[in-house]
Amino acid sequence: MNRRELFQNILAAGAAVFAVGALRGQGITSYNGPEGGTRGAQLVTILGGPFHTSSQPNGVRPLTTTPQFATYVRVQAHPGQQGKIAVGNAAMRTATGNIADSAFVELWPNWDGSADNGRSDTWIIADPKWLNTINVADIYIWPEIAGETPLITAFQLV
Amino acid sequence: MLLLSPCAEAGPHTISETPVPITTDSKLVNKLSIKPRLGQWSKVLIGGPGLLPDETNAMAVLYPVPNGGQADAFVLQDEGGQNTIDLSQIYIYATIPGDTPMVEAFEYKTL
Numbered sequence A: 001m002n003r004r005e006l007f008q009n010i011l012a013a014g015a016a017v018f019a020v021g022a023l024r025g026q027g028i029t030s031y032n033g034p035e036g037g038t039r040g041a042q043l044v045t046i047l048g049g050p051f052h053t054s055s056q057p058n059g060v061r062p063l064t065t066t067p068q069f070a071t072y073v074r075v076q077a078h079p080g081q082q083g084k085i086a087v088g089n090a091a092m093r094t095a096t097g098n099i100a101d102s103a104f105v106e107l108w109p110n111w112d113g114s115a116d117n118g119r120s121d122t123w124i125i126a127d128p129k130w131l132n133t134i135n136v137a138d139i140y141i142w143p144e145i146a147g148e149t150p151l152i153t154a155f156q157l158v
Numbered sequence B: 001m002l003l004l005s006p007c008a009e010a011g012p013h014t015i016s017e018t019p020v021p022i023t024t025d026s027k028l029v030n031k032l033s034i035k036p037r038l039g040q041w042s043k044v045l046i047g048g049p050g051l052l053p054d055e056t057n058a059m060a061v062l063y064p065v066p067n068g069g070q071a072d073a074f075v076l077q078d079e080g081g082q083n084t085i086d087l088s089q090i091y092i093y094a095t096i097p098g099d100t101p102m103v104e105a106f107e108y109k110t111l
Helices: A003-025 A090-094
Strands: A043-050 A072-076 A085-088 A103-107 A122-126 A140-143 A151-157 B002-006 B031-035 B044-047 B058-062 B074-077 B091-094 B102-110
Touching: A072 A103, A085 A090, A090 A140, A103 A122, A103 B031, A103 B102, B031 B044, B031 B058, B058 B074
Parallel strands: none
Antiparallel strands: A043 A151, A072 A122, A072 A151, A085 A103, A085 A140, B002 B102, B031 B074, B031 B102, B044 B058, B044 B091
């Protein structure tokens, strides 16, 4: 390795250290349940039931306000309700216009069960190694029609 | 700690006349999902760099969702738990210019 290559390697290492530092700067200092990336022996439900977002800014609500790490998260359009459901990140809270333009998933409503043999549109994210890596506080929900209540489930291994 | 987090590159992607990659620079993720935007009428084509608007080299063709129910989707995830899917190698095309297929991507990050 010549001096130029050595210098480039030092610069790259410095950039990597800076990147790690930047990530730690946004780090999560308090959370509920086990640390992110862990895996326990018992699957427990940490979220369940119809999810209300009314009275939240923009009608957008995170799944939890305190970080909590799940291995599986499922969001389902509530059968019988009539609006789309948008799933995204914190950008939806301050979005203007169509809030779903800031989402990464939209779920179609299933108002009368006539489509797809009654199946409702559903979004699932799961860690492939069953680690608790999904911060549910980073996942935000916006029902197109205020007051509608998508069905949320999150599992954690403790 | 290890986290599986939403990528900044996720969200609606506007398609004009030709297939476009999800990102211009290489970006490795663990999970990728692409769905037609609800309420839009394009077929959505997904492929690699060789994708053409006539479906040549398409790895998936997604129909629009006209009337509720489950949306068609292309989903890919590394089951080994690594960031191995390069968004710059996945191309999208919508048959109606201006339509915006929805891209979801999650990546592993270490905090």
